[in-house]
Amino acid sequence: MSETKPPDAPKPASAAKPPVSRERAQQARRRVLRTILLTGGVMGAALSGFLPQVYARTKRLRPPGALDEKDFLASCIKCGQCVQVCPVQAIKLADLVDGVGVGTPYIDAREQACDFSCDAVQCILACPTGSLVYKKPAFLGVRKGAKLAAAPILKAKEKDAEPTLNLSERIGVARLTRPESCLAIQGKGFKGQARGAAYGGRMRYMEVDRWKPIKVADHPYDVAECDLCVRECPVKGAISIETVFAPDGTRRKSPVVHEPCVGCGVCEMICPVEPSCIVIDAREVWNT
């Protein structure tokens, strides 16, 4: 950074030119160069901001009521108010390396799923920019199969005067990805803590406390035939254990996902097999 000055540089004696010393002119030139460099730097940084879009291969689960990804990225102001209201802290903000836009909210269902224990989809209520909505404004299209046939009935509120969740579109669909490992299909039961003693995820258990979610680790199971994904699914009629025929012709029990599935991820979170046999396809629509 040294500004080397030639000792006693001869001054141009031209009278016609405006009196700008050589040093001054040089300084000005350097300044222009620096300005161009910093302009390039700022623009480069700006472009790096688009990387998440380029690498948006990993589809992440967005909070309930999220607009389609492109509209979501356009409207999210990255304030985290949805994070703050969630009673089970299912929502996290993406970091630089997550590839889904710095500061935008997402849900890692296996870590902590949305179990709707807030009863009212409070993240939508908290969103100041309409990135999360109960119902999309008219000018935004609804993808085929994204719309729920009926307002989902929350099992926890089934006896209430208003048992439904204010949610018009699904955020994903559950899929049995590893049927070969599914305990239900193998006809096995499950005993113990669903995700082990160290697991920190929480859930609302109606029989324990309607308003206070507790640790999954504090709620051990003992079932003769594993049905945890069905048992803990918060939405009525979204998943059930059905009798199916395996390729070899034998009769098996298997969890089957139905149209009311909103993609909350509780099944993925509670599955006691590692890794989970059932996962949410984020932003997937219902295909009949």
Place this chain on the structure above:
Amino acid sequence: MMNPYLKRRFLDQIAVMFGREAKKPDAISEPAQKIHELKRMTNKERLQEAMLAHENAKKVHTWRNRRWAVLIAVNLFFTVSFWLDIQILEGALTASRFIGFHLIDLNSALQVMLAHKHIITNLVIGTGTVFVLWLLLGGRSFCSWVCPYHLLAEWAEKIHLWLVKKKLVTDQNIDRRLRTLSWIVFAVLALATGYTVFEAISPTGIVSRALIYGPALALLWVLALLVFEVFFSRRAWCRYACPIGLTYGVVGIFSPVRVKYRLESCFHEGDCRKVCLVPHVLDTVIKGRAVDTEIPIGPDCTRCGLCVDTCPTGSLTFDVKGLSKLL
């Protein structure tokens, strides 16, 4: 009513905010000319004495301490509100809710509107509230009194100035028009791509979220900016790049809160320009430059109060337009 000299300066200062160099005034009012004349005749030795006395006097940091206290308190309030779950101030600096009232950062709101091309009621309410708030509080006062990156940059600047003093680095100054260019570029990018790309790299948002939701790797970008500022260019992000500053600066054009300069009592020893975070707004304190006897400092001023603290003669003071007349 503004006299023609002040009116011209008012417009000049807006141009200076957008990046034009501050230059010598073309016309100076009669009373101001008289004072300039008188000052040329005063005893230089007496002035020298006064300046020396000032140099040896104890440094005052009243406004700086108040400002830092406010800045830290506001940012911690977000954190505490979330951690203790008291729900008084929810969200982050980009958008929040204060006891239920929506508050939305003007630049973030603008980016979202341009990218999404759809405006919902909450966004309008929040943006309106914040607009009125900073209109009343002085526009760029957001920068120096609230923005958490600004405080980091202020500390980085101290290191930078120390290194300059040790002759280890020199400040590489840059054309201030770059900030206007970056404002336009980020606005166009949001509009064209439908992605609020500035929000992804804004150190204000990154630091604010890190304080509330915990540290993130995105802080590396902030660190890179600070390193650049320490070793190459003094407070470069705030001065030459940040579009948020320009957005709030435009609000500041109409704000009644500003620093006021009184020509008569000024020694022109220039300490205020040395401490100023945006020295181009203080060109008027240079000997012979003031166009009138009392001059409001322009909209790019962050109302940080450093000059008010350092001025030995009280020639620079905080002023609320209209209020002094009322009192």
